[in-house]
Amino acid sequence: MRKIIIPVKILISVLLLWFLTHTSKLDFSLLPQLLYSPGLLACTMMLYFAVVIVSAWRWYQLNTAQAIQLNFRHTLIPTYLGIAFNNLLPGGIGGDFFRCYFLFKKTDKRSAVMLSILFDRITGLMGIFIAVCLCAAMHLKLFTQQNSPLYFIFICLILCLSLLIVFFGSILLPQQLGLSTWLCSRFAGKKWLTMGVSLINSMRVYRNSKLAIFKCLIASVIIQLMIVMTCSLIAKIMHFPPISFTDYMIAAAVTQLVNLIPIAPGGFGIGEAAFANIIVLLNPGVNATYATIFLAYRVIGILTYLPGLAVFIFDSQLLKKKNELNENSIETTLA
Numbered sequence: 001m002r003k004i005i006i007p008v009k010i011l012i013s014v015l016l017l018w019f020l021t022h023t024s025k026l027d028f029s030l031l032p033q034l035l036y037s038p039g040l041l042a043c044t045m046m047l048y049f050a051v052v053i054v055s056a057w058r059w060y061q062l063n064t065a066q067a068i069q070l071n072f073r074h075t076l077i078p079t080y081l082g083i084a085f086n087n088l089l090p091g092g093i094g095g096d097f098f099r100c101y102f103l104f105k106k107t108d109k110r111s112a113v114m115l116s117i118l119f120d121r122i123t124g125l126m127g128i129f130i131a132v133c134l135c136a137a138m139h140l141k142l143f144t145q146q147n148s149p150l151y152f153i154f155i156c157l158i159l160c161l162s163l164l165i166v167f168f169g170s171i172l173l174p175q176q177l178g179l180s181t182w183l184c185s186r187f188a189g190k191k192w193l194t195m196g197v198s199l200i201n202s203m204r205v206y207r208n209s210k211l212a213i214f215k216c217l218i219a220s221v222i223i224q225l226m227i228v229m230t231c232s233l234i235a236k237i238m239h240f241p242p243i244s245f246t247d248y249m250i251a252a253a254v255t256q257l258v259n260l261i262p263i264a265p266g267g268f269g270i271g272e273a274a275f276a277n278i279i280v281l282l283n284p285g286v287n288a289t290y291a292t293i294f295l296a297y298r299v300i301g302i303l304t305y306l307p308g309l310a311v312f313i314f315d316s317q318l319l320k321k322k323n324e325l326n327e328n329s330i331e332t333t334l335a
Contacts, residue, residue: 009264016269020291025276027289030238031296037237041300044237047230048304051223052080058219059099059120065209066112070103078102084305087266087298096121123213127220128253129156134221135246156253228252234296241286243279251278255294268298 082095259267
């Protein structure tokens, strides 16, 4: 079954890209223009690395709150490689499995590791919603005549308000809720009990680390701003008609959410279609191949992250061969 799923997903991406090309929303011939402005291209690549650094700092804060002993440099490496996997694997979650694998070798706090990655995802998603709300609040007049963007902004606002209610409501809760004790008495002897209690204890740490969560949300908003700046620079390099920063913010937000749907490798085709349609929806009088902007965003990202991924695979192969040689030496010695 798995052998069939991957070719089907690749086929879906190809068909979507073909459809976008034949509906004048995607133009592959514009991609070489990226090389005509090396200065701006270098700026976009610097923004990619800046996103990695801020993402690593956000995860470092969450790990520190859980007392996971991992310095910033060792946090930066799996973050960089995790983002690389997210750009190449379906659903954008391949990097999370890699980060789990990396940290499981460094610490035995498996529940804390999984929860830190989960909270990293949650704060990242909340950063999308908060950034959209902030941009919409500054340019509310732009959306009064369009219902579709208002619906999305309204959903983002509800999610942000829900976060605030949970955040401030947790301050009023007692430090110990007694849930762990109840589980131990009610489900004693169950195989999943140890993992469940450990997960609850880890969650309690984050409930008492509200400043760390706040820092992570700020970092997530900064990441969104850098992503939008990158898209704006790419549009400038390709000489697209000028679009407002707020429009790019909403388009990038929707695209990132749609990109999580695991029906195409890395979301190829799906993200481009979402980005182009949102831009056209927000700017009905403008007609251009806006899907090319997000495709270029992907291409630059792959070129930025691919060297690190190649080095990781090369090192993994060397380590594998080294372990095989060691095992053969031990067998020879024993023989």
